[in-house]
Amino acid sequence: MFTTRRGLLVGAAVLTAAGCTRETAHIITSDADLTAALHAARMLAAASDALEFGDFAEDHRTHAATLERLLRPNVVGDQTGELPADAAALAEAEAAAGTAARDACLTTESDYAVLLAEIAACRAAHAAVLA
Amino acid sequence: MTVVDTGLAAEYAAIYAYSAATVHLDGDPRWIAEELESEHRSRRDALLDFYDEHGLEAAPSLAGYDIEPVADAAAAQELLLGIETSVTATWRAGVASTEPHEREICLRMYGDSAVALARWRLAVGRSAADPWPGRPA
Numbered sequence: 001m002f003t004t005r006r007g008l009l010v011g012a013a014v015l016t017a018a019g020c021t022r023e024t025a026h027i028i029t030s031d032a033d034l035t036a037a038l039h040a041a042r043m044l045a046a047a048s049d050a051l052e053f054g055d056f057a058e059d060h061r062t063h064a065a066t067l068e069r070l071l072r073p074n075v076v077g078d079q080t081g082e083l084p085a086d087a088a089a090l091a092e093a094e095a096a097a098g099t100a101a102r103d104a105c106l107t108t109e110s111d112y113a114v115l116l117a118e119i120a121a122c123r124a125a126h127a128a129v130l131a
Numbered sequence: 132m133t134v135v136d137t138g139l140a141a142e143y144a145a146i147y148a149y150s151a152a153t154v155h156l157d158g159d160p161r162w163i164a165e166e167l168e169s170e171h172r173s174r175r176d177a178l179l180d181f182y183d184e185h186g187l188e189a190a191p192s193l194a195g196y197d198i199e200p201v202a203d204a205a206a207a208q209e210l211l212l213g214i215e216t217s218v219t220a221t222w223r224a225g226v227a228s229t230e231p232h233e234r235e236i237c238l239r240m241y242g243d244s245a246v247a248l249a250r251w252r253l254a255v256g257r258s259a260a261d262p263w264p265g266r267p268a
Contacts (some may be wrong), residue, residue, distance in 0.1 A: 078187075106234065114226050120238075120242060121244075121245035121264045124245060125246050125248070125264060128246040128250065129259045
């Protein structure tokens with residue numbers, strides 16, 4: 001195929017354009033803010049389900065699904081722990097998780113400030129309604 | 132015009148809308164509307180303090196805002212639902228600011244407005260649940 005110098009140059013250009021060149025591999029690291037938000041979303045979803053706040057649980061599952069997608073190819077294991085026992089404890093957990101997401105929004109160096117703010121605002125709204 | 136200017140304008144418009152709509156409400160929606168109007172006034176005052184602290188000039192409110200005519204309680208509830216959604220969307224957009232002071236104030240206002248939106252949704256018989264408050268549909 002590449003029997004002439006012109007052919008070799010054209011071939012190299014085609015291979016480069018097709019992404020067939022050897023590039024430096026990057027280690028994909030998990031974003032700590034998104035990982036923490038995911039753990040909290042799973043915990044709040046489980047607690048909201050257990051206390052029969054199904055629509056709030058659905059909000060948290062939506063957050064968790066989005067965060068899992070953004071964190072791929074990393075897979076974050078479950079780390080739910082002990083769940084809030086009643087609505088008042090759930091309100092406290094929502095408020096605490098909302099504050100954590102808000103703080104992460106202010107300090108993050110990633111492109112996910114608005115996402116973290118949305119999650120914080122949602123949790124703050126849940127906390128206010130439950131309180 | 133900065134994101135904070137846009138948010139302040141949204142708060143002015145909300146205060147105007149509440150003034151026009153609240154008189155048509157009774158019962159729980161009435162007192163919740165009065166509380167939320169008071170919150171918008173508090174947020175406006177906090178924003179004016181922000182302008183003062185940063186040596187900035189705040190725009191004054193307008194004499195009037197273009198809102199739907201309010202004939203009854205149902206129209207008042209819908210108007211205020213639209214207002215709370217719009218204010219929340221405005222502050223959410225402001226969070227994207229890369230200027231730290233702007234992001235911080237917008238984030239604070241966004242959290243407060245998402246709470247107000249959830250309270251108003253409950254007051255008019257809707258679910259408070261919304262995973263992405265103020266995100267455009």
